[in-house]
Amino acid sequence: MKVVICGGGNAAHAFAGVATTRDNLEPTVLTLFGDEAERWTNAMKETGFTVKKHKDSGETEDITSKPFVVTKDPKVALENCDVIVIASPSFAHKSFLEAIQPYVKPGMSIVGCPGYSGFELQVDHFLGENSKKCTLVSFETLPYACRISKFGQSVEILGTKRFLSGAIRKGTETTNDPVAIMQQLLGSDIELILNKTLIGLTLDPGNASLHPVLMYSQWKDWDGQPLDQAPLFYQGISKEGGDFLTEMNDELVHLADEMKQKYPKVEFGEIEHTYTWLLKAYPNTVADKSCLYLGLRTNSAYKGLVHPCKKTDDGKFLPDFKYRYLAEDIPYGTVIAKGIAELANVPTPKTDEVLRWAQEKLGKEYLTADGHLNGKDLSECRAPQTYGIKTLEEFISHY
Ligand code: NAI
Numbered sequence: 520m521k522v523v524i525c526g527g528g529n530a531a532h533a534f535a536g537v538a539t540t541r542d543n544l545e546p547t548v549l550t551l552f553g554d555e556a557e558r559w560t561n562a563m564k565e566t567g568f569t570v571k572k573h574k575d576s577g578e579t580e581d582i583t584s585k586p587f588v589v590t591k592d593p594k595v596a597l598e599n600c601d602v603i604v605i606a607s608p609s610f611a612h613k614s615f616l617e618a619i620q621p622y623v624k625p626g627m628s629i630v631g632c633p634g635y636s637g638f639e640l641q642v643d644h645f646l647g648e649n650s651k652k653c654t655l656v657s658f659e660t661l662p663y664a665c666r667i668s669k670f671g672q673s674v675e676i677l678g679t680k681r682f683l684s685g686a687i688r689k690g691t692e693t694t695n696d697p698v699a700i701m702q703q704l705l706g707s708d709i710e711l712i713l714n715k716t717l718i719g720l721t722l723d724p725g726n727a728s729l730h731p732v733l734m735y736s737q738w739k740d741w742d743g744q745p746l747d748q749a750p751l752f753y754q755g756i757s758k759e760g761g762d763f764l765t766e767m768n769d770e771l772v773h774l775a776d777e778m779k780q781k782y783p784k785v786e787f788g789e790i791e792h793t794y795t796w797l798l799k800a801y802p803n804t805v806a807d808k809s810c811l812y813l814g815l816r817t818n819s820a821y822k823g824l825v826h827p828c829k830k831t832d833d834g835k836f837l838p839d840f841k842y843r844y845l846a847e848d849i850p851y852g853t854v855i856a857k858g859i860a861e862l863a864n865v866p867t868p869k870t871d872e873v874l875r876w877a878q879e880k881l882g883k884e885y886l887t888a889d890g891h892l893n894g895k896d897l898s899e900c901r902a903p904q905t906y907g908i909k910t911l912e913e914f915i916s917h918y
Contacts, residue, residue, distance in 0.1 A: 520543055520544055520545065520601045520602065520695070520700055521545045521546075521547065521599050521600045521601050521602075522538060522544055522545065522546050522547070522600075522601065522602045522603075522604060522700065522704065523546075523547050523548075523549055523596045523597060523600045523602070523603045523604065524538070524546055524547070524548050524549070524604050524606055525548075525549045525550075525603060525604065525605045525606060525607060525615040525619070526548070526550060526605070526606040526607035526611070526615075527548070527550030527552050527555040527556075527559065527607070528606075528607060528608070528667070529665045529666050529667050529674065530606040530607065530632070530661050530663070530665065531548055531550065531606050531607065532665070532667050532673075532674035533570065533663050533665040533674050533676055534546070534604060534606050534632075534704065535548050535568075535584070535587055535589075536568055536569070536570035536582065536584045536674055537570060537582065537584075537676075537704060537705070537706070538587075538704045539568075539584040539585040539586075539587050540582055540584065540585070541703050541704055541706075543703075544700070544703060544704060545587075546587050547587060547588045547589075547590065547595075547596050547600075548587065548588070548589040548590070548596075549590060549591070549592075549593060549596040549597075549615070549618075549619070550589065550590075550591060551591055551593075551614050551615065551618055552611070552614075555591070556589050556590055556591035557591075558670065558671055559589040559670065559671035560589045560671070561671070562669070562670060562671025562672045563586070563589070563671050563672060565672070566672045566673075567583065567584070567586075567672075568583075568584040568586075568587075568671075568672060568673065569581060569582060569583055569584065569672070569673045569674075570582040570584065570673070570674055570675075570676060571668070571673065571674075571675045571676070572675075572676040572679075573675070573676060573677050573678065574679075575679075589671075593618040593619045593621075593622055594621075594622050596619075596622075597619055597622035597623065597624075597627075598622075600627060601627065601628065601695050601700065602627070602628045602629075602630060602695065602697045602700050602701075603619065603623070603627060603628065603629045603630065604630045604632055604701070604704075605629065605630065605631050605632070605634075606632050606661070608843070608847060609633075609635050609638075609847055609850075609851040609901070610846075610847065610850070610851075610899070612631070612638070612641060613641065613645075616641060616642060616644075616645035616646070617645060620645050620646060623646055623649055623653065624649075625649055625652035625653065625690070625691075625692040626652065626653065626690065626692040626693050626694060626695075627653050627693070628653060628654040628655075628656065628690070628693055628695055628697035628700075629642060629646075629653055629654070629655050629656070629697075630655075630656040630657075630658070630697050630701060631655075631656070631657045631658065632656075632658045632661060632662075632701070633657075633658055633659060633660045633661050634656075634657025634658060634659070634685075634720065635657075635659075635720075635726065635847075635851045635852070636720065636721045636722075636723065636726050636727070636851055636852050636855040636856075636901065637721055637851065637855045637900075637901025637902065637903075638655075638657045638717075638720075638721075638901070639655055639657065639688065639717045639721070639917060639918075640721070640901055640903060640905075640906055640908070640917060641901050641906075642655055643906075643917055644906045651688075651690065651691055652690050652691050652692040652693070653690040653692070653693060654687065654688065654689050654690040654693035654695075654697055655687070655688045655690070655717070656685055656686070656687050656697050656698060656701070656713075657685055657686050657715075657717055657720055658683050658684070658685035658711075659683070659684050659685060659715065659720055659723075660680070660683065662679060662680050662683045662705055662709045663676045663677075663678065663679055663680070664676075664677045664678040665677060679708055679709055680709060681708075681709065681710065682709065682710040682711070682712050683705075683709055683710070683711050683712070684712050684713075684714050684715050685698075685711065685712070685713055685715060685720075686713060686715040686716050686717045686719065686720055686788075687713050688717055688918075698711055698713060714788070715788055716786050716787055716788040716918070717917075717918060718778075718785065718786075718787055718915075718917075718918045719787050719788035719789065719790055721855060721859075722771070722774070722775045722778070722787070722790050722856070722859065723790065723791070724767070724768045724771035724772055724775075724790070724791070724792060724793060724856070725791070725793045725796055726848065726851070726852035726855075726856075727767075727771060727848070727852040727853045727855070727856040727870065728764060728767045728768055728771065728793060728852075728853070728856075728870075728873075729764070729793055729848075730843075730844035730845070730848045731844065731845060731848050731849055731852070731853050731873050731874075731877055732760060732763055732764040732767060732873060733752055733753065733756060733760065733764075733826075733844070734826070734838075734840070734844050734845055734877070734880075735760075735763070735872075735873045735876050735877065736756060736757055736759060736760025736763060736764075737750055737755065737756075737757075737760070737826060737838075738838050738840075738880075739876055741838070745831050745833075745835030745836060745837050746828075746835060746836045746837075747835060747836070748825075748836060749825035749826050749827075749828040749836045750825060750826050751821075751823075751824065751825055751826075752821070752824045752825055752826050753815045753816075753818065753821035753824055754815065754816050754817075754818070754821050754822065754824070755816075755825075755826075756812060756815050756816060758812055760812070761810065761811055761812020761813075761815065761816075762812065763869060764793065764811060764812075765792075765794065765810070765811050765812070766869050767869035767870055767873065768792045768793050768794065768811075769792070770865075770866075770867050770868070770869055770870060771856055771867070771870065772790060772791075772792050773865065774856070774859065774860050774863060774865045774867065775787065775790040777863055777865055778859075778863060778911075778915075781863075781911070782915055785915060785918050786918075792811075793811060794810070794811040794814065797811065797814045797815065797818070798814065801818050801820050804818050804819045804820040805817060805818045806818075806819070826838060827839040827842035827844060840880035840881065841881070845877050845880060845881055846881060849874065849877045849878065849881060849883075849885070850883075850885070850896075850899055850900040850901070851900070851901055853870060853873060853874050853877070854874065854885045854886075854892070854897075854900040854901075854902050855900065855901055855902050855903075856870055857870050857871065857874055857885075857886065857892055857902070858892050858900075858902030858903045858904050858905075859902075859903060859914065861891070861892050861904070862903060862908070862909075862910060862911045862914055863911055871886065871890065874886050878894070878896075883896040883899070884896050885897055885900060885902075892904050
């Protein structure tokens, strides 16, 4: 089975390095960014490629990978390909889909790992008719916490999730099983579970709200002065921030409920409030489960995690508004929720409030001053409106 891994960062390094050790899997890396393909190929020629995997037991396993191809040529990459795994930040998905589109054949499978909100809308937009002939899988996150140690030569897998949730839309002409192939790639210490739906992942309130609201509540009244320490991220949330997050989740769960009522034949799956998700995701580490605010503050798994900050020359801290908590979660989370709400005519005052603040910090315009989602930077997002979808019926036809 030929698996094409699209990306040149941490995730692509980890997937490629592990895949070569599996029987019957032949990975090829496609990276389009700058001169990464050339640098990776040359670096690998010098030393080979290794993966250092940290296990739950505290031991580490050193994996020596077999040689694999790294290319920037989509035609070469997709020749005889079975499964395409897009393993890059969401903002890079567009460049991969644009590049591979002429070479995707009916029957191939496309896996977003992670896919994130609106992945299927973007795939449908670029692949057109071919999209429904291919199987599409979207996983909600990456199975690893991983970092490149040396570009093109080594990667460290710092942690491995026990399970990874995802959703599938089977292609009319696909004969391979991309989930079984991904399971083989990742190995038996991760369980892949298809307990989500694509629309459920896209409507997930957590993507749209958690990180943006933590940023908003911490920095909305900031006086611009550098701080002595980076504030705690999750555990530092204020009561006001916790209440805001709860209310924003309420409005997004309400949006999902309205959609479910309107389209009873569409399978949405469970669309969870962040409070429900937190208690499920961290059953043993949340000390006070009485509300979302206290759940976040008392979750020991969040201990020590701080706001993304830049250090000044004199050792103080300034917030980094360009970090992925806004730069990725706003255009690939919050904006999509707003776009669907606009189509459904459901008011989302809290979502709008965060979006207005965040887009200003990012130097972008998604929402216009008159409250419509047709700002000048909308093409960078994955809202339905980005792809010319003007009605709820058009939107729902993707599912
Ligand atoms: P990364 O930050 O390592 O990705 C960098 C790569 O993206 C670059 O090497 C390049 O190939 C590509 N890239 C950068 N700028 C580009 C541009 N302007 N145009 C086209 N391509 C560009 O990302 P990573 O760590 O591999 O993560 C992939 C996804 O997984 C992200 O969405 C991330 O949020 C998510 N994730 C990552 C985790 C991790 O431990 N690395 C953990 C959980 C989620």
